[in-house]
Every structure is written in structure tokens, then in C-alpha cells.
Amino acid sequence: MSKKKIGLGTWSWGNKFFWNYKISSDEDLYETFMEALNQGFSFIDTADSYGTGSLSGRSEKLLGKFLQRTIKAKKNKIKIATKLAPYPWRIGRKGFCLPFKKSLNRLNNQLDIVQLHWSTEKYNPWQDFQLINNLCDLIDEGFQFEIGLSNVGPKRLQKIIQFLKDKNKRISSVQVQFSLLSPKNEQQKYLKKICDQNKIDFLAYSPLAFGILCQDPSIINTSKRSFLRNFIFQTYDKPTLELRKVIKEIAKARSASLAQVAINWCFYHGAIPIVGLRKKNQVLDISKVLKWDLTKSEFESLDNAAKNCTKKLPENPFSSL
Ligand SMILES: NC(=O)c1ccc[n+]([C@@H]2O[C@H](COP(=O)([O-])OP(=O)(O)OC[C@H]3O[C@@H](n4cnc5c(N)ncnc54)[C@H](OP(=O)(O)O)[C@@H]3O)[C@@H](O)[C@H]2O)c1
Numbered sequence: 001m002s003k004k005k006i007g008l009g010t011w012s013w014g015n016k017f018f019w020n021y022k023i024s025s026d027e028d029l030y031e032t033f034m035e036a037l038n039q040g041f042s043f044i045d046t047a048d049s050y051g052t053g054s055l056s057g058r059s060e061k062l063l064g065k066f067l068q069r070t071i072k073a074k075k076n077k078i079k080i081a082t083k084l085a086p087y088p089w090r091i092g093r094k095g096f097c098l099p100f101k102k103s104l105n106r107l108n109n110q111l112d113i114v115q116l117h118w119s120t121e122k123y124n125p126w127q128d129f130q131l132i133n134n135l136c137d138l139i140d141e142g143f144q145f146e147i148g149l150s151n152v153g154p155k156r157l158q159k160i161i162q163f164l165k166d167k168n169k170r171i172s173s174v175q176v177q178f179s180l181l182s183p184k185n186e187q188q189k190y191l192k193k194i195c196d197q198n199k200i201d202f203l204a205y206s207p208l209a210f211g212i213l214c215q216d217p218s219i220i221n222t223s224k225r226s227f228l229r230n231f232i233f234q235t236y237d238k239p240t241l242e243l244r245k246v247i248k249e250i251a252k253a254r255s256a257s258l259a260q261v262a263i264n265w266c267f268y269h270g271a272i273p274i275v276g277l278r279k280k281n282q283v284l285d286i287s288k289v290l291k292w293d294l295t296k297s298e299f300e301s302l303d304n305a306a307k308n309c310t311k312k313l314p315e316n317p318f319s320s321l
Contacts, residue, residue: 004267004290005042007081007203007274008033008283014051014058020226021055026062031280033066037074039287045175045205045274047083047117048103057106064108081113081173083150086120086131095127096134100143113173115148119156119320128156129163136169146172150205154191156320161198171200176319178204178271180213180243180262180302181236183312192270204271209313211276212236213262217244239311246305250298256288261302263289268299
């Protein structure tokens with residue numbers, strides 16, 4: 001079995017609007033973090049934009065606090081990755097200087113991967129390159145981190161790879177939406193090919209489609225969710241029924257959860273999933289994917305069911321070509 005890597009996603013940590021975050025759940029999040037370390041997760045993904053309203057930056061702050069409570073030997077085994085948002089006012093070759101230092105501070109000085117959160121191609125085609133230049137300058141000043149990208153298409157990725165080659169720097173990872181329900185999976189597979197050719201990790205975000213893929217097709221789920229997430233779950237309930245039946249059939253045969261099946265589909269494609277988790281038992285469940293693989297025929301039945309499911313999740317509006 002190949003060495004599988006899993007990332008822990010923390011978008012929900014501090015997000016009230018979509019994820020119904022409550023400060024009272026912070027101890028659950030600490031247990032989630034600790035269990036991810038115990039189970040050998042490879043990295044934790046956050047962003048400077050995570051956390052809604054007055055909780056802005058909450059995800060990074062929580063991670064920083066948790067890192068402070070963790071012994072060095074354990075911390076050294078996991079990489080911390082943040083994403084800096086290329087807001088329209090973060091311009092020029094110094095646009096990321098302050099945001100980078102603020103994130104580093106919130107993260108208790110552990111920051112191993114800095115990713116450009118989305119491409120600016122659609123509103124300011126040069127900004128991407130200026131901000132990447134800024135990250136290169138920070139590395140040259142002595143800060144040690146890898147550079148990652150997010151929400152880029154194949155054309156943009158190739159341009160950025162070339163741009164960095166000329167500076168003797170490289171992209172270490174690219175994260176895009178990739179799941180049984182994500183749009184443009186053919187384009188993402190092409191992007192993955194470019195990643196492979198350039199030894200870049202291909203990271204799959206929202207691999208459970210916000211949890212829709214974990215919904216048992218025979219049970220009406222009454223979990224408490226935010227208004228928006230509830231609306232999305234209801235909208236996707238019927239259109240994803242056949243797909244979820246196929247997922248459940250495999251899960252049943254493998255004595256596994258639906259979540260494990262959906263994550264193993266990502267692995268079969270060679271992606272490294274970033275799974276959004278906020279409970280210790282979810283970490284324990286997801287870690288079981290390290291112990292089994294999909295067979296070719298299981299994979300094909302999932303792939304076909306995904307192709308037949310015509311209602312996909314929306315694309316990130318800032319994704320470039
Ligand atoms: N670069 C970008 O633009 C971007 C965009 C989106 C996400 N991301 C990254 O990718 C990460 C993951 O994506 P995501 O947060 O959108 O969602 P996701 O991983 O597709 O789904 C996460 C949700 O699935 C449910 N779940 C997880 N494990 C489960 C299990 N074992 N059994 C049943 N349900 C389970 C949980 O719902 P409950 O908590 O309600 O139980 C969890 O919150 C984010 O946290 C973030 O780090 C990046």
C-alpha cells in the first residue's frame with residue numbers, strides 16, 4: 001500500500017456563518033488537533049481569512065494556542081500550512097509582508113507552508129506574481145517556508161512554475177476543490193498531471209463536499225447546521241441520492257464509513273485530501289482510510305456514479321484557467 005498523507009482542514013474553526021462555530025466547542029477542537037497528531041496526519045491547513053466577523057483569524061489563533069500546548073517533538077512531526085488572501089488592497093511586492101507576519105504570530109511562530117489562497121487572474125492579472133515575488137523575498141530574508149497555491153487552473157499553474165524557475169524557487173503544493181461532487185474534475189485531473197511532472201503535491205479540498213457525501217441515503221438527517229449549510233444539504237439531497245447509495249454499498253461491504261469511501265476515492269486519484277474535522281471521533285474514523293484501499297471496480301463504480309450525478313458543487317469564483 002502506498003504511503004497515504006492526510007491533511008486536517010480548519011475552515012470551520014471560527015466560522016459561525018457557514019459552520020455554526022461555537023466558542024464552547026474549542027476543547028473539542030483541541031482534542032481533534034491532538035488526535036490528528038497522534039494519528040500521523042501530515043499537515044494542518046488554515047487561512048488568514050478563516051473566522052467570521054469579530055472572530056476573524058480565529059482558526060489560526062486556535063491552532064497557535066494548541067501548538068503552544070504541544071511538546072516540540074510532536075509539533076515537529078506536522079506541517080502547518082496557511083493561506084494568505086490576495087485581497088485587492090494587498091498589492092505590490094510588499095502586499096503580503098504584514099499579513100504574513102500576523103499569521104506567523106497567530107500561529108505561535110510555526111508556519112511551514114504559505115499558500116496564495118486564490119488566483120487574482122480575474123481582477124488583477126499581475127497581482128499573483130507580485131505577491132509570489134513577495135513570498136520569495138521573505139524566504140530570501142531568512143524566513144523558512146514552502147510556497148503553495150490554491151484555486152489555480154493548469155494554464156496559470158504552468159506560468160507560475162516557469163516564473164519561479166527563473167528565481168530558483170518552486171511550488172510545493174496546489175490545493176483545489178476535488179471530490180466525487182466537485183465541478184471540472186477533468187480539468188483537475190489535467191492539473192494533477194502537471195503537478196506530478198513538477199513534483200508538486202496535489203491537495204483535494206472539501207473532499208467530503210462539506211459532509212454531503214457522508215449522509216446515509218436511507219436516513220433523514222436532522223443534525224443542527226447553519227441555515228446556509230442546511231439549505232445546501234437539502235438542495236443536494238435528491239440529486240446525490242444514487243451516488244450516496246453507491247458509496248454506502250461499498251462502505252457496507254468494507255465495514256467502513258461513507259466518509260472513508262469518499263476519501264479513498266481521492267487517494268485513488270493520487271490526491272492528498274484535506275479533510276474538515278472538528279471532533280476526535282471524526283479523526284479516528286478518517287484515519288482508518290490508511291488501512292484499506294478501493295479496488296479498481298469499486299473505484300470505477302464510484303467514478304461512474306459521480307459522472308451520472310449532474311448536480312455538482314459550485315466552482316470557486318476566483319479559480320483561474
Ligand atoms: N483553498 C480553498 O479555497 C478551500 C476551500 C474550502 C476548503 N478548504 C480547506 O479544505 C478543508 C476541508 O474542506 P471543507 O471544510 O469544505 O469540508 P469537507 O472536508 O468536505 O467536509 C467536512 C465536514 O464533513 C463532516 N465529516 C468529516 N468527517 C466525517 C466523518 N468521519 N463522518 C461523518 N461526517 C464527517 C463534518 O461535518 P460536521 O462537522 O457537521 O460533523 C465536517 O465538518 C477546509 O477545512 C479547508 O482547510 C480550502
